[in-house]
Amino acid sequence: MSVLSSLRIIEIEGIGPAPFCGMHLADLGADVILVERPRKYQSSQNDAGSIIKRGKRVVRLELKCDEGVEAVKNLVQKADGLIEGMRPGVMERLGLGPAICHAINPKLVYGRVTGWGQTGPLSHAAGHDNNYTALSGALWYASPAGQPPVAPPTLIGDVASGALYLTIGMLAAIHKAAKTGNGDIVDAAMVDGSAHMMNLLLSAQASGIMREQRGASLLDGPHWFETYQTKDDKYITFGALEPQFYALLLDKLDLEDDPEFSNQFDINQWPDLKLKLGSLIKSKTRNQWREILEGTDACFAPVLSPSEAANHPHMQARDAYYKHEGQLEAAPAPRFASGTNSFLRRNHTLLSFDEAIESWS
Secondary structure, eight states, X not given: OOTTTTOEEEEEOOXXXXXXXXXXXXXXXXXXXXXXXXXXXXXXXXXXXXXXXXXXXXXXXXXXXXXXXXXXXXXXXXXXXXXXXXXXXXXXXXXXXXXXXXHHOXXXXXXXXXXXXXXXXXXXXXXXXXXXXXXXXXXTXXXXXXXXXXXOTTIIIIIIIIIHHHHHHHHHXXXXXXXXXXXXXXXXXXXXXXXXXXXXXXXXXXXXXXXXXXXXXXXXXXXXXXXXXXXXXXXXXXXXXXXXXXXXXXXXXXXXXXXXXXXXTOGGGHHHHHHHHHHHHTTSOHHHHHHHHTTSTTOEEEOOOHHHHHTSHHHHHTTOEEEETTEEEEOOSSOOTTOTTOOOOOOOEEOOHHHHHHHXX
């Protein structure tokens, strides 16, 4: 039995964080019925986006007509939660807003994920992942000083501060509803989630470890916390913050007797030492550095592409990636020691509305 096997979730078709949240819940065993708009699709049910739809059951309904809206209302009667990622007001205009759904099912948890949130001066403006993380402050430290801040696409905004915060909010509210009989509305805004994720850095800032000036702090300025290019034009990373790890890094790089590297925390030396260390790293290939450093306490890792990561021995040992019908996918996370989340990859399945209702009766 999976950890969320008793949970029934309606997902209203969208892009980005809402479908990722639905996939995450389905990965953990929830019964997720995805309501899709029929006009987009051809005859095959194995359409694009199959990874993000894995494990879901799909009903195709037109929500701009009374029949489709009434069909979703019937599903709401038996659901624990509903997730949607429309702009504020869209679901209300469709006749499926929280007030209507709670009148049908008071225990329903209504999950809403947007970039700017349901309220505020920007709530109705268009935007994307990088806009939300930029406004919240989360993009500030994303690149070296003197370069434009750039974060990995979708990971900080759509996934971390959108989908995962929606998932946490849904599970928390469903837990409360099981005890009180009262549902809730989850307002998961990417600006809120990415701001909340800043608290670890803000704590470091309060203790003097981080400064607001980019490139001048322990986690975004030193030569020992950096990414370097190798001889074969690939990359490796160091994160040797603790003195004992820094000493080991110097030993592995044959720099333990170099007086220039003796004062780890001298901020004035960091720029020059970065150049010197960068030249040294350029003298060997990424694999040569892996042979010297990987598996030690020097706080080292190679920078891998997704396909390279899938073939790394550590990632293979943890079954972090696998291929399904030739497509690389990442396995569900987190893991449970009980094994109750044992994952069997399920394609999404297409069913009629009557089949959906019958399965939830």
